[in-house]
Amino acid sequence: MLDYILIQAANGLVIGVMFALIATGLTIIFSILKIVNFAHGEIYMMGGYFGYYVITLLGVPPFPAVLVAMAITFLFSIGLERGLLTPLYSPRIERKADYGILITFGLSVFLRNIAIILFGPFPLRPPSFIEGSLAVFGGLMISYDRLVAAGGGLLLLVALIWFLNRTVWGQALNAVSQSRESASIVGINSERMYMLAFGVGGALAGGAGALIAPIYSLSPSMGLVPDTQAFVIVILGGLGSVSGTIIAALLLGISQNLFIALLPDPSRGPSYANAFGLFIMMLVLLFRPTGIFGRHAVAMD
Amino acid sequence: MRAPDLALVAVLALLAAAFPFLVNAYWLHVMIIAMMFAIMAASWSLLAGHAGQFSFGHMGFVSVGGYTAGLLAHFLGLPLPLGMLAGVLAAALVGCIIGWTCLRMSGPYLAIFTMAFSEVLRITIVTEVEVTGGAGGMSVPQLFHARTDLPYYYLILALLVVSVGGMMLVVASRWGLFFRAIRENEQAAAAAGVKVTRFRILAFAIASSLAGLAGTFYAPYIGILTPDIGSQDQMGLVVAMAIVGGMESLPGAVAGAISVEFLIQALRSYGQWRLVLFGALLLFTMRFARNGLLAPAWLRLRSLAAPRAAALAKEAVR
Amino acid sequence: MMNGTPPLIEAIGLAKHFGGIFAVDHLDFEVHAGELVGLIGPNGSGKTTTINLLTGHLRIDGGGVRVRGQPVAGLPASGFAGLGVGRTFQITQLFSRMSVLENMLVPGLARPHAHKTHVTREARRHLEFLGLAALESLAAKNLSGGQQKLLELGRALMLNPALLFLDEPFAGVNPYLRDEIIRFVQTLHEEGRTFVIVDHDLDAIQRLVHRLVVMSRGKKIADGPLASVRENQDVIKAYSGT
Ligand SMILES: Nc1ncnc2c1ncn2[C@@H]1O[C@H](COP(=O)(O)OP(=O)(O)OP(=O)(O)O)[C@@H](O)[C@H]1O
Ligand SMILES: [Mg+2]
Numbered sequence: 001m002l003d004y005i006l007i008q009a010a011n012g013l014v015i016g017v018m019f020a021l022i023a024t025g026l027t028i029i030f031s032i033l034k035i036v037n038f039a040h041g042e043i044y045m046m047g048g049y050f051g052y053y054v055i056t057l058l059g060v061p062p063f064p065a066v067l068v069a070m071a072i073t074f075l076f077s078i079g080l081e082r083g084l085l086t087p088l089y090s091p092r093i094e095r096k097a098d099y100g101i102l103i104t105f106g107l108s109v110f111l112r113n114i115a116i117i118l119f120g121p122f123p124l125r126p127p128s129f130i131e132g133s134l135a136v137f138g139g140l141m142i143s144y145d146r147l148v149a150a151g152g153g154l155l156l157l158v159a160l161i162w163f164l165n166r167t168v169w170g171q172a173l174n175a176v177s178q179s180r181e182s183a184s185i186v187g188i189n190s191e192r193m194y195m196l197a198f199g200v201g202g203a204l205a206g207g208a209g210a211l212i213a214p215i216y217s218l219s220p221s222m223g224l225v226p227d228t229q230a231f232v233i234v235i236l237g238g239l240g241s242v243s244g245t246i247i248a249a250l251l252l253g254i255s256q257n258l259f260i261a262l263l264p265d266p267s268r269g270p271s272y273a274n275a276f277g278l279f280i281m282m283l284v285l286l287f288r289p290t291g292i293f294g295r296h297a298v299a300m301d
Numbered sequence: 302m303r304a305p306d307l308a309l310v311a312v313l314a315l316l317a318a319a320f321p322f323l324v325n326a327y328w329l330h331v332m333i334i335a336m337m338f339a340i341m342a343a344s345w346s347l348l349a350g351h352a353g354q355f356s357f358g359h360m361g362f363v364s365v366g367g368y369t370a371g372l373l374a375h376f377l378g379l380p381l382p383l384g385m386l387a388g389v390l391a392a393a394l395v396g397c398i399i400g401w402t403c404l405r406m407s408g409p410y411l412a413i414f415t416m417a418f419s420e421v422l423r424i425t426i427v428t429e430v431e432v433t434g435g436a437g438g439m440s441v442p443q444l445f446h447a448r449t450d451l452p453y454y455y456l457i458l459a460l461l462v463v464s465v466g467g468m469m470l471v472v473a474s475r476w477g478l479f480f481r482a483i484r485e486n487e488q489a490a491a492a493a494g495v496k497v498t499r500f501r502i503l504a505f506a507i508a509s510s511l512a513g514l515a516g517t518f519y520a521p522y523i524g525i526l527t528p529d530i531g532s533q534d535q536m537g538l539v540v541a542m543a544i545v546g547g548m549e550s551l552p553g554a555v556a557g558a559i560s561v562e563f564l565i566q567a568l569r570s571y572g573q574w575r576l577v578l579f580g581a582l583l584l585f586t587m588r589f590a591r592n593g594l595l596a597p598a599w600l601r602l603r604s605l606a607a608p609r610a611a612a613l614a615k616e617a618v619r
Numbered sequence: 620m621m622n623g624t625p626p627l628i629e630a631i632g633l634a635k636h637f638g639g640i641f642a643v644d645h646l647d648f649e650v651h652a653g654e655l656v657g658l659i660g661p662n663g664s665g666k667t668t669t670i671n672l673l674t675g676h677l678r679i680d681g682g683g684v685r686v687r688g689q690p691v692a693g694l695p696a697s698g699f700a701g702l703g704v705g706r707t708f709q710i711t712q713l714f715s716r717m718s719v720l721e722n723m724l725v726p727g728l729a730r731p732h733a734h735k736t737h738v739t740r741e742a743r744r745h746l747e748f749l750g751l752a753a754l755e756s757l758a759a760k761n762l763s764g765g766q767q768k769l770l771e772l773g774r775a776l777m778l779n780p781a782l783l784f785l786d787e788p789f790a791g792v793n794p795y796l797r798d799e800i801i802r803f804v805q806t807l808h809e810e811g812r813t814f815v816i817v818d819h820d821l822d823a824i825q826r827l828v829h830r831l832v833v834m835s836r837g838k839k840i841a842d843g844p845l846a847s848v849r850e851n852q853d854v855i856k857a858y859s860g861t
Binding site for chain 2: 087101106271
């Protein structure tokens with residue numbers, strides 16, 4: 001039993017890292033564009049498929065394929081931002097919040113449906129990063145793919161923190177997140193920052209999709225759950241706080257998997273695991289009804 | 302009401318009454334489904350368009366209505382009409398509870414909260430197979446023992462007319478004014494003496510009970526109830542219908558629902574592509590015509606027709 | 620107690636803090652029917668917060684509020700409106716996509732037993748008074764800044780309020796409109812309405828009010844007839860920032 005719980009905790013850690021990638025993307029988009037991206041989960045899904053086709057059609061090996069998938073998702077996201085989100089920056093458009101909600105919600109529906117056509121409704125699984133499993137203490141086995149996903153995810157998070165803190169682009173993003181007006185006064189082109197934020201946020205989600213594909217396989221509806229889970233995390237973790245988001249993501253991943261492990265009827269575990277996260281989120285929103293989105297600046301800690 | 306409106310209503314009433322005799326059984330079925338979606342889209346546009354509460358949990362209330370009726374018939378043998386009544390009441394009650402819990406939320410938070418509500422509900426229905434039949438669905442007894450869909454057609458027509466008519470009365474009344482005042486500025490509405498809590502919950506209760514009503518009709522009509530009806534894809538369809546019609550116009554939402562449903566069916570040889578099409582239609586409408594396509598088009602037509610009608614009337618007098 | 624009628628509104632040890640700072644620091648303050656009170660103080664001294672507390676727009680952290688002698692703990696803003704306590708906002712708050720007339724109808728129809736035709740007539744009368752009658756079917760967002768201020772005043776009047784709090788009615792208003800607003804307030808006061816006016820335009824305030832209350836850092840530092848408060852050293856100090 002203890003073994004089982006440990007396995008679930010380890011799985012939770014892997015999931016937690018993936019959640020962290022998706023949720024930090026969501027946070028970055030929110031703090032710069034001031035919208036909640038309801039299509040974020042679908043971008044994650046697209047990233048997974050990009051990775052799959054880069055491997056199967058172009059013959060790129062799995063590891064670099066993740067980076068290629070992220071680059072494609074980056075460009076793809078910027079395309080979406082240019083096509084759909086520019087009205088958000090126009091002073092003539094009223095009710096921007098409503099527009100942001102509906103346009104990204106519409107986008108999520110659109111991407112899910114087009115994915116069914118382009119990629120088919122059936123789950124696809126790209127080749128493993130590394131076949132086999134690692135035997136840890138006791139009878140514990142963890143597949144190498146999970147280790148790769150967790151390790152790769154952590155690397156990406158470290159790279160993100162470096163990017164936000166140590167590069168000119170990251171600092172410009174930080175400035176825009178704190179005040180659009182003053183950022184534009186010091187000569188930052190905020191429109192370019194919106195593109196960058198949406199692209200980087202998308203690329204992070206896309207990277208998560210590509211990393212997780214060999215473990216859970218790909219399907220057009222795979223974005224639905226992580227999308228809502230990412231909201232939970234962002235709301236729990238404190239907006240803009242990248243480290244808060246990462247901690248919340250790990251906590252949610254682990255507690256969700258422990259919840260599965262401890263549920264008396266194991267057959268129901270997997271499906272209620274998703275409900276668990278959503279339920280937590282509903283509770284959090286009840287007590288912090290403006291979420292933690294309430295603060296607007298991104299703290300690059 | 303202006304003359305073009307009256308003319309339109311008269312033509313539509315005639316058309317609606319005669320419709321079953323003008324088309325084959327398949328298109329009659331499509332029309333029945335379309336009208337059921339019209340109730341969902343119109344009630345969503347009351348809640349989101351008029352009252353400003355962007356709920357993505359609307360289909361959850363459709364499930365509440367449908368499953369209440371279905372489960373009561375299944376386990377207690379309750380006659381279906383009674384079960385349907387119970388379904389509507391249950392949806393109204395859950396609507397009050399959800400409306401009350403998200404009183405302090407607005408914008409994306411409310412959208413996320415309600416989306417989570419309907420997903421939790423859907424997951425529960427999928428998982429509790431012994432009770433609900435899970436993803437495979439549960440069978441629900443028929444409402445009418447007729448060989449055709451004719452009785453269903455007139456029933457849903459009546460439900461649509463009554464519920465949309467009722468909502469239009471609400472929108473035109475002081476309640477509708479208060480809904481819009483709260484949507485525009487909650488603080489100012491409170492300062493103006495509007496009981497914000499009461500009217501926010503009221504908007505939720507009305508919209509939810511009508512969504513539940515659509516659900517109680519759907520279950521016996523289709524004969525099988527699956528958790529899919531409460532999915533986010535269905536939610537997307539309903540949002541698309543309301544937005545194409547014109548989100549702040551109830552007749553627009555009805556027109557949007559019927560035209561989108563017919564479009565989807567007419568294009569069914571294109572398979573999955575038609576669903577992409579409605580997603581694209583939604584994006585296009587939002588991006589380039591935020592007031593919707595149908596309601597503004599009608600207003601345009603009416604303003605073109607009105608002077609001409611007046612001129613014709615003058616001719617006639619002479 | 621002196622003459623038997625309780626004050627129209629009364630704050631007793633009223634307190635509100637944001638984080639560690641008291642925005643309103645145990646304030647005692649009362650307004651009697653028929654008064655025309657000016658409430659002044661430097662930026663951030665807690666004037667708007669006081670109005671918010673006295674109209675149910677903020678939750679009270681300490682002390683209490685009475686309206687006509689009745690404690691009104693926990694009453695929502697709409698309840699204050701129902702008791703005839705109206706207000707305007709420092710930053711104008713209108714129903715921007717609704718017409719001018721509809722803006723006026725909202726408070727009118729929110730009153731119990733309100734009748735639509737009667738309320739509409741009343742709204743038009745007020746719009747006439749404020750010089751907005753010609754604009755009644757325009758969307759509120761399309762009004763000029765000054766017209767929006769007038770509409771907000773008109774909307775408050777539709778509550779048929781006994782007491783009106785005006786938060787900076789003279790801010791961003793040209794001299795001509797300023798004189799008009801002074802005239803409106805005087806007329807309404809003569810009709811028997813009570814006013815509390817917050818503003819930084821001390822000239823306009825002096826022309827209007829009979830009594831002046833001064834706040835500084837959440838506390839009341841002076842309260843009395845106009846002439847005596849003007850001489851008050853504390854007030855001069857608070858305003859000169861020392
Ligand atoms: N919602 C809030 N959250 C945090 N602090 C607040 C809030 N509202 C007011 N404050 C603080 O309380 C203090 C009093 O603010 P208030 O708006 O009442 O001042 P004021 O006297 O109306 O000033 P002004 O003349 O500039 O309008 C200020 O220090 C302000 O920063
Ligand atoms: Mg102020």
